[in-house]
Amino acid sequence: MxxxxxxxxxxxxxxxxxxxxxxxxxxxxxxxxxxxxxxxxxxxxxxxxxxxxxxxxxxxxxxxxxxxxxxxxxxxxxxxxxxxxxxxxxxxxxxxxxxxxxxxxxxxxxPGPNAPSAAIAVSGFPGSKYMFQGFLPRGKNKRRVLRKIKDLGILFVFFESPQRLNNTLKEILEIVGDREIFIAREMTKVHQEFFRGKVSEAIIHFSEKNIKGEITVVLSGKEGENEKI
Missing domain, CATH: 3.40.1010.10 (Tetrapyrrole methylase, N-terminal domain)
Incomplete structure (x- = not known):
C-alpha cells in the first residue's frame, strides 16, 4: 500500500x-x-x-x-x-x-504557497475571518453571490480573470458599495502588481490598462459588522 x-x-x-x-x-x-x-x-x-x-x-x-x-x-x-x-x-x-x-x-x-492567504496577508486587512469563493459564477448567479455577502463583516476573497475584472468591480460597486478592496495580480511573478483603495478607484485604475495574468481579490467587510457571520 x-x-x-x-x-x-x-x-x-x-x-x-x-x-x-x-x-x-x-x-x-x-x-x-x-x-x-x-x-x-x-x-x-x-x-x-x-x-x-x-x-x-x-x-x-x-x-x-x-x-x-x-x-x-x-x-x-x-x-x-x-x-x-x-x-x-x-x-x-x-x-x-x-x-x-x-x-x-x-x-x-x-503545505506551500496559497494565493488567498498570501493576498489577505499583504492586503493589511484584518483577516481572522474570511469567506473564500474561488472564481465567481457568471451572470445572475454572480449578482446573487454579491447580494448575499453585502452585509457580512468579514473579508470576501475570490479569483477573477483579467477579462471579467472590470465588469465584476462595477457590479460590486453597484450591489455591495464603495468598499476598501485589495487586488493582487501576478503575485510573486515578474509583473506583480498590488492595488489597494476603494472599489471606485480600482475601476479607474484597471480600466486604463490592458490587464493580464492571475488575479486574487480581497474585499473588505461591511463597516460596523466586524466579523459578523
Missing part, C-alpha cells in the same frame, strides 16, 4: 517551494499533475529529472480515478500537485484524496 503526499507548489516564483516538497518530489514514484507541461517545467527548474507523471485534472478526474487509486496502491511514494499553489483549493484533486481515505490509504500534506 502506497502513500499519497499532497504538495503545495509555487504560485509564481519557483524559488518559493519548500525543501520538504523538493525532497518528496525526488522520492516520488509517480506524480499526479494538473498539466504535465507545467510540472515538467518545475521539475527541470529543481534539477529533479524525469519522473512518471499522471494527468489528474478537473476534465478527467472521474474517468481516471480508479486507475489513479490503483497506482497509489502499487507505488510507495505518490505525490499530488496542481499547476500552482495548494491542490484542491480551486484546483483538482479532492476526488483522489477522498478515495484514498475511503480505501485506508495514508495521506500526508506538505
Amino acid at each position: 502506497g502513500k499519497l503526499f499532497i504538495i503545495g507548489t509555487p504560485i509564481g516564483n519557483l524559488k518559493d517551494i519548500s525543501l520538504r516538497a523538493i525532497e518528496t518530489l525526488k522520492e516520488s514514484d509517480i506524480i499526479f499533475v494538473e498539466d504535465k507541461r507545467v510540472t515538467i517545467k518545475l521539475l527541470n527548474n529543481l534539477d529533479i529529472g524525469k519522473k512518471e507523471l499522471f494527468t489528474f485534472s478537473e476534465y478527467n478526474a472521474n474517468k481516471v480515478l480508479k486507475k489513479a487509486v490503483e497506482l497509489v496502491k502499487e507505488n510507495n511514494v505518490c505525490s499530488l500537485v496542481s499547476d500552482a499553489g495548494m491542490p484542491v483549493i480551486s484546483d483538482p484533486g479532492y476526488q483522489l484524496i477522498n478515495k484514498c481515505w475511503q480505501e485506508n490509504i495514508e495521506v500526508d500534506i506538505i
Whole structure:
C-alpha cells in the first residue's frame, strides 16, 4: 500500500517551494499533475529529472480515478500537485484524496504557497475571518453571490480573470458599495502588481490598462459588522 503526499507548489516564483516538497518530489514514484507541461517545467527548474507523471485534472478526474487509486496502491511514494499553489483549493484533486481515505490509504500534506492567504496577508486587512469563493459564477448567479455577502463583516476573497475584472468591480460597486478592496495580480511573478483603495478607484485604475495574468481579490467587510457571520 502506497502513500499519497499532497504538495503545495509555487504560485509564481519557483524559488518559493519548500525543501520538504523538493525532497518528496525526488522520492516520488509517480506524480499526479494538473498539466504535465507545467510540472515538467518545475521539475527541470529543481534539477529533479524525469519522473512518471499522471494527468489528474478537473476534465478527467472521474474517468481516471480508479486507475489513479490503483497506482497509489502499487507505488510507495505518490505525490499530488496542481499547476500552482495548494491542490484542491480551486484546483483538482479532492476526488483522489477522498478515495484514498475511503480505501485506508495514508495521506500526508506538505503545505506551500496559497494565493488567498498570501493576498489577505499583504492586503493589511484584518483577516481572522474570511469567506473564500474561488472564481465567481457568471451572470445572475454572480449578482446573487454579491447580494448575499453585502452585509457580512468579514473579508470576501475570490479569483477573477483579467477579462471579467472590470465588469465584476462595477457590479460590486453597484450591489455591495464603495468598499476598501485589495487586488493582487501576478503575485510573486515578474509583473506583480498590488492595488489597494476603494472599489471606485480600482475601476479607474484597471480600466486604463490592458490587464493580464492571475488575479486574487480581497474585499473588505461591511463597516460596523466586524466579523459578523
